[in-house]
Amino acid sequence: MxxxxxxxxxxxxxxxxxxxxxxxxxxxxxxxxxxxxxxxxxxxxxxxxxxxxxxxxxxxxxxxxxxxxxxxxxxxxxxxxxxxxxxxxxxxxxxxxxxxxxxxxxxxxxxxxxxxxxxxxxxxxxxxxxxxxxxxxxxxxxxxxxxxSHDDGYSYLLVGRSVERVDMIVRMLHARSGGAGGAASWMSVLIAAGAQDTFIRTHRGSLDAERVVEFILLDRLFPRSVFHALRSAELNLAALDRTPDRVGAQSRARTLLGRARSSLEFVDASTLTADLSAHLSLLQDTCRAVSESISAEHFHPAPFVSWTDASLSLEVR
Structure with missing residues (x-):
């Protein structure tokens, strides 16, 4: 392509x-x-x-x-x-x-x-x-x-959608951080993320900050969660990488996505709300770095070798 x-x-x-x-x-x-x-x-x-x-x-x-x-x-x-x-x-x-x-x-x-x-x-x-x-x-x-067709073009589109989704879900949580506390405030976050019905069915209507943050950041089944979006971006970027992973991912973008995904996969959910702002800022920094890496690796690669005619100046013996 x-x-x-x-x-x-x-x-x-x-x-x-x-x-x-x-x-x-x-x-x-x-x-x-x-x-x-x-x-x-x-x-x-x-x-x-x-x-x-x-x-x-x-x-x-x-x-x-x-x-x-x-x-x-x-x-x-x-x-x-x-x-x-x-x-x-x-x-x-x-x-x-x-x-x-x-x-x-x-x-x-x-x-x-x-x-x-x-x-x-x-x-x-x-x-x-x-x-x-x-x-x-x-x-x-x-x-x-x-x-x-679910080929390379589809993978590029899904990578873009997933990276942007992570950034925007993080912004939704940042938007909550400046408002008043309480269940109504967290419900507004769920509504903005399109998650209110799924969350209520999953947690039987029990609404508190820890459960909302855990659901939006870590849930593996909800397609708009940060973890799900990171995993989608990682898998689709892997499908675009033709180099064998002999010693781990060769792509810096894949490495960044994998680190962000694993940091959420194994985090202690009870500690998320205590240092939520730091987690969110780190995710936003990751999104920026991933986008820059994808651009450099896939869209603006290093120029081809420029051949010269230096050999033509050699005398024929």
């Missing part, structure tokens, strides 16, 4: 996952800000924008509406939800020969209908727009699994 197509598929996976998870985080945050009159709106908005990687605009009052304008609707910012969908669409446009028609049509239609979804949201509330994005990214993920 051409490295430019592999890179496009990797970033399609990352951009669509980020748009989905940002919509989830923003939907929960907006609901809390609108429903809880005791919330300090300005500090809450500042915290959410910081968690999502944005800088609050200094010349604008920090409200629910300024938050959605900046994070969801801003077409001039490639980090916004609209910008992410647009970036995924442009990568898909450049990789049309390696994706299915259904995948392209889904992304293209999603992007073209963002304006109408925004108009509905301005009349009915941000939930309309955010629900649209969540539904369309879920459709794209389903079409990818159903219509794209």
């Amino acid at each position: 051409l490295s430019r197509n592999a890179e496009s598929l990797y970033w399609i996976g990352r951009y669509t996952e980020r748009a989905d998870d940002m919509s989830r985080i923003l939907d929960v945050a907006v609901h809390q800000l609108l429903e809880d009159p005791t919330t300090d709106v300005e500090s809450a908005v500042e915290h959410v924008t910081a968690v999502l990687g944005f800088t609050p605009e200094l010349d604008r009052q920090r409200t629910v509406w300024s938050l959605t304008e900046q994070v969801a609707y801003d077409r001039s910012d490639p980090r916004s939800i609209v910008g992410l969908i647009g970036a995924a669409r442009e990568n898909a446009r450049g990789a049309r020969e390696v994706i299915s028609s259904e995948m392209w049509e889904c992304l293209n239609a999603t992007y073209n209908d963002l304006g109408e979804a925004e108009l509905r949201a301005r009349r009915l509330g941000p939930h309309e727009f955010l629900s649209y994005v969540k539904a369309r990214t879920a459709m794209f993920a389903g079409l990818t699994d159903a219509t794209l």
